[in-house]
Amino acid sequence: MHDTRYEAPRSIEEAVIMLSSGSVDDVRVLAGGTDLLVQMTSGGRSPSLIINLKHIPELTRIRFDDSGALYLGAAANAFTIGQNERIRQQFPGLHEAVGLIGSDQIQGRASVGGNLCNASPAADTIPSLLTSKAVCHIAGPGGATRTLPVSEFILGPGRNALQAGELLVELELPAPAAHSADAYQRLIPRSEMDIAVVGVSVRVTVDNTGTCTDASVALGAVAPTPILVPEAAAALVGTRLEPADLERAAAAASAACRPLDDKRGTAEYRRRVAGVLTKRVAAEAAERARGR
């Protein structure tokens, strides 16, 4: 008989010691469980140790520092994030992405850290983390810590940069510039309870004249990992974000896709819709930025 042990450590140190007791596949963390438990019941995983992170204060904490940077505990649940007015104000796109995860019940458990570590190509929050230049704070054995940009944290479908014994503690999102805003949209055939066929996050910064001074575009579900598309961002910078400018960004986004043909959508369809959503999301982000 295969037994699975469950632990609920109270500190990062305790958790790291437990994590170091076995291989990455054999020891799994439970930051919410909305992916892990499904993987276990569908026969995909049978870890011998599950470590619940919800009782470690740093892991569920949500705070802003004096510079306005957001520190998001890796296991903070989606519902709590959704209720946070400052996150909604400062990171409206991330707020939208978090709000799209699962159902109300799932929201009570699911976490952004878990969504990131699960490293699904279609993860809803990762494009927003990418356009917000989020940085991972990682704890390791012996009190070691290191930081890694989200863009380097994701290695492939289901693969992240954590080594055995390492724990994602929190995500740092730098304070957005003035007159900057993000937005996120995804295409799903249904209206909820579905996996993105394409997901797009755009962040733009505008000056007093309405000209775009900075932009970032990230796509989900169109490549082995969520990707930043600098060509699409470049198409926006220096423009007044007129429809023709958005079309150029859309074309760049479509061109950057390396999608799969599968049950969730054809490659051709994903490429097309990545462009359509880039245009729409950039327009939404621009409108928000101008209003600030």
Add this chain to the structure above:
Amino acid sequence: MTQPRSFRYVGTRPIRQDGAEKVTGRANFGADLSFPGMLWGRVLRSPHAHAKVVSIDTSAASEIPGVKAIVTSADLPEQRPGGDPTDMYDLTRNILAREKVLYEGHPIAAVAATSREIADRAVAAIQVEYELLEPVLDLDRAIAPDAPILHAELRCAGSDPKPEGPTNVASRILIERGDVERAFADADVVIEREFTTPTVHQGYIEPFACVARTTEDGQSTLWCCTQGPFTVRSLCAALLRIETSKIKVIPSEIGGGFGGKTTVYQEPLALLLSRKSGRAVKMVMTRQEVFRATGPASASRIRVKLGAKRDGTLTAAEASLAYEAGAFKGSPVVAGAMAMFAMYDLPSVRIEGFDVVTNKPKVNAYRAPGAPMATFASESVVDELAASLEMDPIEFRLKNAVRQGSVAVYGPKLKAVGLVECLEALRDSEHYRTPLSENQGRGIACGFWFNGNMQSSAQIHVNEDGTATVVSGCPDIGGSRASLALMAAEELGIPVEQIRPIVADTETIGYNDGTGGSRVTYATGTAVIEAARDIVLQLRQRAAAFWDTQLENVGYEDGKAIPLGDAAENQQPLPLSTLARRAARMGGPIVGRSTWTARGNGPSFAAHLVDVEVDPETGRVEVLRYTAAQDAGKAIHPSYVEGQYQGGAVQGIGWALNEAYFYDAEGHLQNASFLDYRMPVASDLPMIDTIVVEVPNPNHPYGVRGVGETSIVPPLAAVANAVQAATGIRFVDLPMSPPAVLAAIDRTRG
């Protein structure tokens, strides 16, 4: 039979008797029962869609500690081919594969062990040697001259000339009426189109689950979720070749069936394992097993040709239907062929149908089996015909709609039917007049279902205090207990709250065919009414004896025996409760009973109206507004009638827009989960508005027609017609998923 002038209880909306149990989570469904010392049964399933089974070696599995029994097809007796309605030769091969595996998920062996994990390990330890064969995954491949043959012994029934070689076409049917050639020659407009629909699943929320227990004397009890406990009993008895009296089936509450739970899969395996091990054996399918190995609905290809005069009169229809049966013959192609034009007065018709086997799970009934896909085809062409004649789609349909006295395409002369009333209700609705915006479209379609009859029996026991128990044998999948209680209340004249309706096991009530064919409120309902009238007669007899008068001097009203004629002068009415309390002294326990083979379940017609908006850049279709009008004959409990209209509409919307089995080239199902098998979720849908039309069925005491199935027939075409109106594009292939719609928009734009 006579129509009561007015109703006291029928037509009201009392709280359903099973409601509190269900909303508090206390109701017992298939997987809720457990016994101490119970074993878990698990099934070894084929990883291949088509292969010869060369050998099965269970020796390693049987040595795993905790394994108590293993069964293979060697444990099931061989059956004779050709049975009707169930071919037991095929059924036993579907329960456990013999010579070949015919679909991914086809059961090969079953294990009972002391835990589910051990059973799973034992299943994995069974060695099967396969000889792989090319899988046949669609109709084109199945009928190709060089197609791999699924069943060497299969010959096409009904083909002319008589077939010689083996084939994947199990049968051909033909419906012919009038001079079709000439009728098409008489038409001013003729439109012909070919349509396809994919394999879809009923998507009931509760996976198959059962517990079987056998005692030392060979008596087996089977608890299971099923639409037909008596069907389960008779099929299991035949499969195991044991006497019917050796099996008692106790139906649990059921978490959806929609036709899917009208046959057996793991129930005979649980019985076999319990008989072999002497222990109780529980089996619960995973969602993946449900998708891969229980009967979905047929994929189809349908060609339709329709002709009409310039004034809108339909002259002729021709159709050819090919339905996938899955691994064994028996698709609902005949029903589809008979239903697809049943809405219209059509003098000349020629419909050909083909039942085709493929390497997919054997199909099973799904709500109006066969009709939704065929009606998708016919109602799409009807719409196009109306448009080409520049006629309003409702007026065009009204002009051709069947009425009382019309001879239906499928044979009979119709009694009173409500199609015209449904169409008029939509035509006169506020919905039909509401303006639409850009990228929006409105569609309408009609639908028909025969409705089933079959055998029902019912008993009513009057309790000592004058309350009553209504006992039937048809599992309640759509609120039937509430409806049966209302009908009993109406006849007995006591409040519905004083009536407890129950679904009994196979030893407690006489034989009942299953819950299906929209038959229960009609057929079992009639039995309940007759059982209640049996009680009323007994109460009148008791009162007559008590008053020392003739039976004709005793009436019955509002729950009381009423003195009439001479008796009226010196006697007071005797309430049912008094007669019940005095039962011991007045003739003993009061039991009413009725049993019959139903004959007159009148057809139910519907017309659905839907508004959609199509995103021209993503191809996503949003359903904005929906109105379903349908003839209920008489709505006993209007809430559950409306619920049937809404549920059928929603399932049809799913079929139209996103649901489809997605196979890889080897025949492995790629989307065996609710995440990727995209049924609609609540937030996808607007409120489904309903219009309950009541044109009484002359064959029911209150005018009831079955309502459960017709509602899934119109939506496929209604949605397609609305998408056509929004985009100008006629979609002939389902589902109209975002990629398919966008690709079509791109093609039209060039």
